[in-house]
Amino acid sequence: MNALDFAFSGTLLTALSSGALWWPDEELLCVSDLHLGKSERMARRSGTMLPPYEVEETLDRLAEDIATTSPKTVICLGDSFDDLEAAQAVRDELALRLAPLMAGRQWIWIEGNHDPGPVDLSGTHLAEFEQGPLTFRHIARPDARMGEITGHYHPKARLGAGGRTIARPCFLLDEKRLILPAYGTYTGGLFCDDPEFKSLMEGQARAILLNRPPLMIPV
Amino acid sequence: MEMLARADEPCQLLIAPTGGGKTMAGFLPSLVELAQGTHTGLHTLYVSPLKALAADIKRNLSGPVAEMGLPIRIEDRTGDTPSSRKRRQRADPPHILLTTPESLALLVSYEDAGRIFAGLKRIVVDEIHALAESKRGDQLMLALSRLSTLAPQLRRVGLSATVEDPQAIAQLLARNPDPCAILQADPGPDPDISMLTTEQPPPWSGGGGRYAIPAVLEQVKNHRTTLIFHNTRAQAEIFFHHLWLANEDQLPIGIHHGALAREQREKVEAAMVNGELRAIVCTGSLDLGIDWGDVDLVIQVGAPKNVKRLVQRIGRANHRYNAPSKALLVPANRFEVIECLAALQAVKAHTLDGDTDHSGPLDVLCQHILIRAAAGPFTADALFTEVRSAGAYADLPRESFDQCLQFCATGGYALRSYDRWQRLMQREEGGPWQLRDPRAAAQIRMNIGTIVDADKLKVRYQKTRGGAPLGEVEEYFASTLRKGDTFLIGGQIVRYEGLRDMVVEVSRTPNLKPKIATFMGSKFATSTQLSDRILEMFRQEDWPDLPAHTRDWLKLQRKLSKLPQRDRLLVESFPHDGREHICVYGFAGRNAQQTLGLLLTQRMEAEGLNPLGFVATDYATLIWGLTPVDDPATLFSRDNLVETLETWLADNAVMKRTFKSSAIIAGLIERNSPGKRKTGRQATFSTDILYDTLRKYDPDHVMLEITRQEAMRGLVDFGRIEEMLARIGSRIDHVKLQRVTPLAAPLFLEAGRVPVKGLAEQKLMEEEAARLMALAGLKP
Numbered sequence: 001m002n003a004l005d006f007a008f009s010g011t012l013l014t015a016l017s018s019g020a021l022w023w024p025d026e027e028l029l030c031v032s033d034l035h036l037g038k039s040e041r042m043a044r045r046s047g048t049m050l051p052p053y054e055v056e057e058t059l060d061r062l063a064e065d066i067a068t069t070s071p072k073t074v075i076c077l078g079d080s081f082d083d084l085e086a087a088q089a090v091r092d093e094l095a096l097r098l099a100p101l102m103a104g105r106q107w108i109w110i111e112g113n114h115d116p117g118p119v120d121l122s123g124t125h126l127a128e129f130e131q132g133p134l135t136f137r138h139i140a141r142p143d144a145r146m147g148e149i150t151g152h153y154h155p156k157a158r159l160g161a162g163g164r165t166i167a168r169p170c171f172l173l174d175e176k177r178l179i180l181p182a183y184g185t186y187t188g189g190l191f192c193d194d195p196e197f198k199s200l201m202e203g204q205a206r207a208i209l210l211n212r213p214p215l216m217i218p219v
Numbered sequence: 220m221e222m223l224a225r226a227d228e229p230c231q232l233l234i235a236p237t238g239g240g241k242t243m244a245g246f247l248p249s250l251v252e253l254a255q256g257t258h259t260g261l262h263t264l265y266v267s268p269l270k271a272l273a274a275d276i277k278r279n280l281s282g283p284v285a286e287m288g289l290p291i292r293i294e295d296r297t298g299d300t301p302s303s304r305k306r307r308q309r310a311d312p313p314h315i316l317l318t319t320p321e322s323l324a325l326l327v328s329y330e331d332a333g334r335i336f337a338g339l340k341r342i343v344v345d346e347i348h349a350l351a352e353s354k355r356g357d358q359l360m361l362a363l364s365r366l367s368t369l370a371p372q373l374r375r376v377g378l379s380a381t382v383e384d385p386q387a388i389a390q391l392l393a394r395n396p397d398p399c400a401i402l403q404a405d406p407g408p409d410p411d412i413s414m415l416t417t418e419q420p421p422p423w424s425g426g427g428g429r430y431a432i433p434a435v436l437e438q439v440k441n442h443r444t445t446l447i448f449h450n451t452r453a454q455a456e457i458f459f460h461h462l463w464l465a466n467e468d469q470l471p472i473g474i475h476h477g478a479l480a481r482e483q484r485e486k487v488e489a490a491m492v493n494g495e496l497r498a499i500v501c502t503g504s505l506d507l508g509i510d511w512g513d514v515d516l517v518i519q520v521g522a523p524k525n526v527k528r529l530v531q532r533i534g535r536a537n538h539r540y541n542a543p544s545k546a547l548l549v550p551a552n553r554f555e556v557i558e559c560l561a562a563l564q565a566v567k568a569h570t571l572d573g574d575t576d577h578s579g580p581l582d583v584l585c586q587h588i589l590i591r592a593a594a595g596p597f598t599a600d601a602l603f604t605e606v607r608s609a610g611a612y613a614d615l616p617r618e619s620f621d622q623c624l625q626f627c628a629t630g631g632y633a634l635r636s637y638d639r640w641q642r643l644m645q646r647e648e649g650g651p652w653q654l655r656d657p658r659a660a661a662q663i664r665m666n667i668g669t670i671v672d673a674d675k676l677k678v679r680y681q682k683t684r685g686g687a688p689l690g691e692v693e694e695y696f697a698s699t700l701r702k703g704d705t706f707l708i709g710g711q712i713v714r715y716e717g718l719r720d721m722v723v724e725v726s727r728t729p730n731l732k733p734k735i736a737t738f739m740g741s742k743f744a745t746s747t748q749l750s751d752r753i754l755e756m757f758r759q760e761d762w763p764d765l766p767a768h769t770r771d772w773l774k775l776q777r778k779l780s781k782l783p784q785r786d787r788l789l790v791e792s793f794p795h796d797g798r799e800h801i802c803v804y805g806f807a808g809r810n811a812q813q814t815l816g817l818l819l820t821q822r823m824e825a826e827g828l829n830p831l832g833f834v835a836t837d838y839a840t841l842i843w844g845l846t847p848v849d850d851p852a853t854l855f856s857r858d859n860l861v862e863t864l865e866t867w868l869a870d871n872a873v874m875k876r877t878f879k880s881s882a883i884i885a886g887l888i889e890r891n892s893p894g895k896r897k898t899g900r901q902a903t904f905s906t907d908i909l910y911d912t913l914r915k916y917d918p919d920h921v922m923l924e925i926t927r928q929e930a931m932r933g934l935v936d937f938g939r940i941e942e943m944l945a946r947i948g949s950r951i952d953h954v955k956l957q958r959v960t961p962l963a964a965p966l967f968l969e970a971g972r973v974p975v976k977g978l979a980e981q982k983l984m985e986e987e988a989a990r991l992m993a994l995a996g997l998k999p
Contacts, residue, residue: 043640047659048889049630051909052637053916160987185912188904204995215988218995 004214008178009133009147015171015208019181020065021149026131029069032077032138032151034058035114035184036094037086044085054185055090059097062183066101074105075129077151077180078112078138080119087119095121112138112152140200146176153196154182156189157207159217167191171208172219174201181210192219221402223247228400230393232347232377234385235404236534241378242276245343246315252340253314256290260338261312264366266323266359267345270297273317276345280315291315296322309335320350320359321668327362328593328664332369339370344392347377348531351388354583354669354884360391360609361579361587367394368605375399380531381406383571391577391610410533410544412566414559415518420768421552424968426450427457428520428551432465435518438547439470442516444491445498448532450521452476452502454551456707458520459500471495476502479709480677480688517546522558524837525746526565527572554838554965556769558745561752572746579611581623581925583669585885588627590667592643593660596651599624622921627886628652633917666890671880678708678723681716689713689725697723705730744808744936745837753838754806757782776961780954783838783962788947790851791963793956798831798843801851802963809837811939816840816973818863818940822854825863834972841966852951857944864937877933878926879906887922 002017014022021030036058039050066074081087087094098121107123118125128137133147140150155172169181169189177200182189190196192207197219205219225231226248235241249263267273273295284291292313296305298321308316309326312335318326326332342363350356367373377392377399379385385401393399417434428435428449439445447462449455459474466472473487473496490496494513523529533546548563550556565571584606591597603620606612625631628643644655654660675691689709700706700715705728707713713725756762762770776782783789783804792801803819805812816833820842823830829845848854882888888906913920931937954960959967992998 040637040640043630043637046889047640047642047656047662049632049637049640049642049887051913051917051920052630052632052635053912056916057912159984166984185908186904204997206997209988211984215984217988217991218997 002212002214004208004216006173006208006216008173009176011133011147013178015214016065017210017212017214018061018065019169019183019210020062021171021178021180022065022069022071023134027070027072028075028131029065029071029073030075030077030136030149030180031062031065031183032180033079033112033154033182033184033187034062034076035079035082035182035187037090038082038184038186040089041082041086050186055093055097057185058183059094059101061185063097063101072105073108073131074102075108075110075136077136077149078110079114079151079182079184080109080112081115083114084117084119087115087121091120108136110136110138140177140179142200144177148177149180150177151180151182153179154187154189155179155192155197155207156181157192157209157217157219159209159215168209168211170210171214172197172201172205173208174203174205176202223251225400225402226251226374228374229397230375230377230389230399231402232379232385232389232392232399233402233404234379234381236381236407241404242343242345243279245345245376245378246280249315249341249343250284250289250291253291254289258314258338258340261314261316261336262338262340263315264323264339264342265315265317265345266320266342267317268319268349268355269346270299270319272345273297273319277317293317296326298322320355320362323362324358324587324590324667325664327365328590328660328667330593330595332365332594336366336369339366339373341374341376342366343376343378345378346380347388347392348379348382348527351379351382351391352577354580356391357579357583357609357611358587358669360611361583361606362590364394364605364609365591367608380534381571382527387577390613393610395608395610395613408543410530410546410566412533412544412546412548412563414556414563415547415549416766420766421550421556422968423965424552426521426551427454428549429458429461431520431549432458432461435520435549436462436465436470438516438518439472439498440468442497444494444496444514445516445518446514446532447498447500447518447520449500449502450524452478453707454521455500455502456709460707460712462498462500470497472498472500474500474709478675478692479690480679482688483690483709515545517544518549519546520549521551522555522745522749523548523562524558524744524749525572526562526570526748527746529562530566530571533566552965553769553772554836556766557753557756557773558749558837560764561749561756565748565752570748572748577611579609579615580881580929581619581921582881582885582929584612584615584620585623585627586667586669588624589642589663589886592627592652592654593663596653598651624652626921631921633919662889663886666883666886668890669884671883671890676718676723678713678725680713681724681726692723744810744939746808747939747942750806750808750838751785754783754785757784772961780956780960780962781952786946786948787950787952788855788943789952789954791954791956791960792848792851793958793960793963794847795843795959795967799845799847800841800843800959800963801848802839802841802960802966803851804839804962805940805943806838807939807943808936809835810933810936811943812836812838812840813973814864814935814937815940816842817867818860819854820844821863821867822859823848826854832972834966834969836966836969839963839966841963841969851953852949855944855951857941860940860944864935874926874930874935875907875910877930878910878922881925881929882906882909882922885922885925 004015006013016022036055039052039054042048042050102123108129109123109125111127128135134149135147136149138150139152140148155170156167157170158167171181172179172192207217207219209215233241253262277293277295281293293315294308294313295317296308297319350359375392379388382388389399389401415434417431419430421430449458455476462472473490475484475487491499517533519532533544548559550559591602607615629636629641641655642659643652645652675693676697677688678690678692679686679688702715702717704715705712712728712730714728716724716726780791781789789804790801805815812835816835820830820833828848830842831844833840833842883890913923
């Protein structure tokens, strides 16, 4: 009950409650915007000392998703690190935690606006990646062709429940493109009705709210 | 005059009713000492809780000083003072500086604080009763502890309205263990206070007092200026709206509360000072001692909940010292008739509500440590001694202090540390603490203050229609609005048009009924003293002082069931409308009864009693469900309730809200500086996430301990549940009936019913998602 299947660009995909995307036919798991090292960067930049456990918490969830799905390929869709210095700062902890997760599978780091250029970690480092009808990149392109999968915007949506309004991160999709929610623990979001999405999404867009089970609503 | 005679004592507390001229009395010794013209630099600091009060006092003081030709410079310094003048004041301080707790904390944070305050002789804290129970007061007293080190000769004077326990305030004010002299002024004549009787009896529930509008208008006509107090902003809004509709004589009536735009408030204040208004509908924003001119009647709509506040409000009327103040109480519903009578008795008997024990909160201490660090290096031992000289922190354990210091220095996390980026550091083992990066001082200063408002959004008319500002609503409320929704603000019904640049844009609407109830205001809980008086009243054979409708109601309750008693707990159970109900008369105040409802329904869920929801008032909690409760006694075991509380607290919105404000005060997260727009997805994420993360990875962290303490004495109010359990012991009277009892009936009309969460809410969300998809003609 922690997953919702949906059709997209000729493929059958699964939205997981955790915010990860699962492509069963290709055994591919995709997560976006981990923002690892965010607390380190905030301490460095503003002196704010947030609970420094977001790397642990984010990777705990990723490990769980990997254990449940046993993917052949894992794609981190950009902004995996809050910045390159943060990546350096949490490098040792990461290498230790990531090694068992990466073992025996293809691991692709897509670069994002926060982490341009390769990080000092194993795996493949790419600007974008294509598989079958799908293209994986960090930021959506206005001129993208059918089947674009991106992150960057951290979409979220609201849903009424008996007089209360509940806001959750969400997947956002139309016929052509799919935008993933931020997977990282310390991440905010942008509501689907934000003008930024208006120019991007075409036709009847839908959102899939992170929930157990995930819930699909029209936008 | 006694003040003058005893001016050399280290600490004095003057207690006098509003309008007794006590502020001027507080300044007299300063004026005498300064008259010789020999003192250079700062001599007297005056601190008041309100900016407006500081400005007011400056006017009242400067006049006579100039007339007498005294060589005394008097200036004020608040958040509104231009920065050029603030800089000059630091370089060349006036003799008398009038300021607020926040502005003083800021002054104390400067590296040159020692020079500014070196010659300081006296500090006058005005309206100290209003500061005594708040974090603003705690912050002020910590600042004073610092001042007493910088200026050991400093004498303290507190000015207070009438309070129940002057000794408690004296202890907060004095430098521990200095003594504090208490001077009581003549309280003046007793107020002329009564209940407003109307032809129409008050309704069974609700808090608006609308039924009394014709009678209130009649009173307004018969007096020069009337203040009409309400307990919440929402109630003030609704009342004002209907008062206008009924105001056939076009009497000039205004509204004043904290959520209105400053321009609007200032307009009302000016009109009032000029005597142009016949009545002002208002809330606590008019509570403090500013002289608003010729008020000759105070009307309190809704039970006052707290006798002390009532007495201070009544003091607003008639600022002539020898004439009795005149006030009327308007009970908003039938139960409040009883509560108002209890309040009247309390005022006549001169008993006010006692203060609860006040130990200094640790989030304020964390902020103070950072403020101290901004001023320069310090040793832990010296700061600890200094902090303990503040009354509220006199019993602070060293361990708690060290925890707070660690938190400020490194974040205080158990499993990881910020070695490279810690905020405070020691250059050598055991040496003084100092800021790692001196530039951090500016950020610390930006975050000074202990008032944390819910995030608010401004409301204004659309640009095309002039764009006039109307006030503010909570961001949460704004997020629930859809285009076309109507709500009340500033006494007007407006239509929601959209959110633009973080401003809620609205238009006028001819609609007479607002679709959505207004934003929430604060809900006060009835004080222990009033609850006790009500229970005491229930023991009487008859109630000749009560109106017939209320008297008959109580008699019927006694006949059909029982009246609640102080040392027992009455629990009624009865079926109604296909549901089983239990009604618990705990008389513990609204917050505690609410918590009790949450705890009891969890116990019931665990015991398979299928609770569906509950509603709470100041005196009772009504729970409904599918299964009858045969033996309520087991639900009330203290151990059970405490255990349930622990699990419930873990994932609770109240805790998360409390965490957020404590985290801001303690400096874990930054205050949203005004005007700073939240842009982009990266800028903010919910503090709920921080709370959840800490609970999961660092459950003993000091911020969680602070949150717990705050919630227990604030919104959760478990203290009063414990008080109640101790009071009733095992004496639980379970009365089983076949239908609703008279005393329980109003609870069925009460707003704020709480559904039991869990599976029920999940189901509602799924249904709503399915409905929306179907509406849009989409298949999942």
